[in-house]
Amino acid sequence: MAHILNVPLEVVLQITSYLTTPEYGYLRRTCKQLEALLFGAFTKEFFSKRQFALVEFSIQALVDIAKSRLGPSLTHLIIHLEHPHNTVINSSSVEKAVQHNQYKAECVNHLEFISSGLDVDMLSDAIKHLPNLETIGMRDFHSLNRSRDGTLWHSHGCPTFVRKTQYRLAIPAPTIPYMGNYRGDRGSEYTSHVFLTILRAIGNAAVVGCNPKLTRIEVLLHTCQFPDQSFKIPDRFDDQISSVLSKLTTIFLDNLMEDEHQEPLFFVRDVGDKTEPARGVGYFLSRFLVKLSALEHLRLNFQSYKPRAVEHVLGWLADAKQDSTDPTANPVDSIASANVRLPLVTPLDMELTAPYAKASDSLPVYFPPAPYFPKLRALEIGMAVVQESQILAVFERYKSTLRRVGFHKTTLSCPVATKFNPWARLCNKMAKADLKLEMLGLSYVKQTSGGTPTRNGEVTFRGSRNKYVKIWRGSTFSRSIKDMIEDMESRWDDISDNADDDGLSTLLGSVAMFLLLLTTEAESMDDDEDDDDDDDDDDLDDDDDDDDNIVI
Structure with missing residues (x-):
């Protein structure tokens, strides 16, 4: 030795x-x-980067680590969405029956854990003892970037539990159009619960002055949906959570979903239309974002948003629909309406509960006044169908500080019969808008022309290692962007009627997603080995970046 x-x-x-x-x-x-x-x-x-599930045995391990000499090393904490959930009974033998009982017992314990508030208490206790915590995230997948052992990074303690019980942990199933939640679990409701638990935990830690370095929240989701009600902050926790949000510099929000079961969460009165009620898509998201006054890097991935809903959110960010003459469009009324109570009381009761019922006496305003974000330097928009005018309006609002822009799996909507390269035209207009960009990233971008028949297309880049990805970096955007444009190759599909039956196309897509989910769940329990080291199970590589988006 x-x-x-x-x-x-x-x-x-x-x-x-x-x-x-x-x-x-x-x-x-x-x-x-x-x-x-x-x-x-x-x-x-x-x-330095650890992943845990919101399960008692995993969070207890986090508490133990945080209170040990290893606590100061942890700078990036990830909470995974996997959890025990009722499964098919298989008790053909005594051994199988014992394994089933062990799994079922953990299902019962988990329900108690998340319904009693113990999850918030334990996570708060752990976070209070992580003095160097910089990033906290939520995800629904396991990283593939583990160089040692050639396997995945798992949530702490979960491989041991899976191997012991022979039952896999569940991940919230997405709501599939026309099919609902096929597995019958809590679905996106559980995703919302975990997110609120994280917010409450970091809020509790902030009250006692812990985690001064915490400036990033990353929600990275591959399949789980992130509904608008996830951003609803209860009144009693609003002050402590808002104090944390006001200090965040980076936030990634993935797989944003309009609303549950394709039904509007609220009907609202749009400032731009004072007569007809509108669907309140992005109602709570907008009220969440206005709390991020120190924001420098914003990522919004709209996987489960329709184009019209994306238009509303981007229009709000660009301050395109604000009406200063509208007496209801003031910060107090608009933000207070985030905690609107539905009129479920009788007229007699209303006299006693007027402060709570008042907000629902009329339609709430759609959006609060748009945030300014005086420090916003990086903006990423992904997995959405957008229009050129919407994007340019957002850039115009934040161009004094905006330095990095990224589009990932974004489709640019064009007029009928468009034949030119819309992405090249967008880049040219961005250059003419005098943006002081230092980086522009395009990955897997596409285009579509409206009308019937519709035409779709994609953009590739000559000379790139990945022909679908191009990243420009420099200091003279207006003069240098022409090189990126010259490398673009825009290809339009042949003219065809792509709208044979929109409902049928959606249904077929839903069936395909359903089959994919079944295939994923049927995979064998691979890579679930435990570590023999006293630190147990699996951890995350510090160089891991499995969020699918390009890094800007």
Whole structure:
């Protein structure tokens, strides 16, 4: 052992990179000197970024880690959406019956855990002991970027539980048009619960002055939907949560969903139309975003938004529909309407509960006054159908500070019979708008022309390693963007009637999603090995970036 202690640290780290996680643990425990020598590299690899599930045994492990000497190392905390959920009974043998009982017991415990408020208490306790926490996130997938062992990064404690019970943990199933929630679980309601739990936990920690470095929230979702009601903050928690939100500089919001079951959460009165009620799409999202006064980097992925709904949200961000003459369009009334109570009381009761019922006496205003975001430097818009005018209006509002822009799987809507490259025209207009951009990223962008028949197309880039991705960086955007435009190749599909039956197309897409989900759930329980090291299970690579979007 004395010989290896004399080897330069760089060489030792190179040697240990070839070891499996259990072997690495054995080596660390051979002597105190070697453990101390490797401690810094070990904590950076395994404890700078950690993933846990909102399950009691996993969060208890987080509490233990936070209160140990490893706590200061954790800068990025991820809460995964997997959780025990009722499953098919399979008790063909005593062993299977025992495994089923173990899983069922955890299902009961989990329901108690999330319904009693214990999840908030334990997560708050852990976060209070993470002095260097910078980022907290929520996701529904396991990272593929684990270099050691050639496997996935799992939530702490979950592989052991799955191997012991032989039952996989569930992930909230999305609501599929015409089919609903096929699995019968809480679906997006659970996603909303986890998000609010995270907000309450960081709010509780902020009250006692913890986590001064926390400036990022990242919601990265591949399949789970993120409905608008997720952004509804209860009155009693609003002050402490708002104090945290006002200090955030970065927020990623993925798989945004209009509303549950394709029904409007609220009917509202649009400032631009004082006669007809409108669907309140983005009602709570807008009231959430206005609290982010220090925001520097905003990502909005509108997977489950219709084009008209995206238009409303982008128009609000661009301040395109504000009417200063409207007496109801003031910050107090608009923001207060976020906590509107539906009129479920009798006229007699209304006299006693007037302060609570007052907000529902008339239609609430659609959006609060648009946020200014005086520090906004980076804006990403993904998985949406947008119009050129909407994008330019948003850029015009924030161009004094905006320096980085990204479009990911975004479709540009064009007039009927368009034949030119709409993305090239957008880039030219961005250059003429005198934007001071330092970076522009385009990945998997497309275009569509309205009318019947519709035409769709895509953009590729010559000379790129990935022909669908192009990232420009520089300091002279207006002069240099022509090089990016010259590399664009816009291809339109042949003219055909793509609108044979919109309802049938949606239904077929829903069936395809349903079959994909079934296939995913039927996969064998691979990569669920446990670590023999005393730190248990699996962790996250610090270099992990599985959020699908390009990084700007």
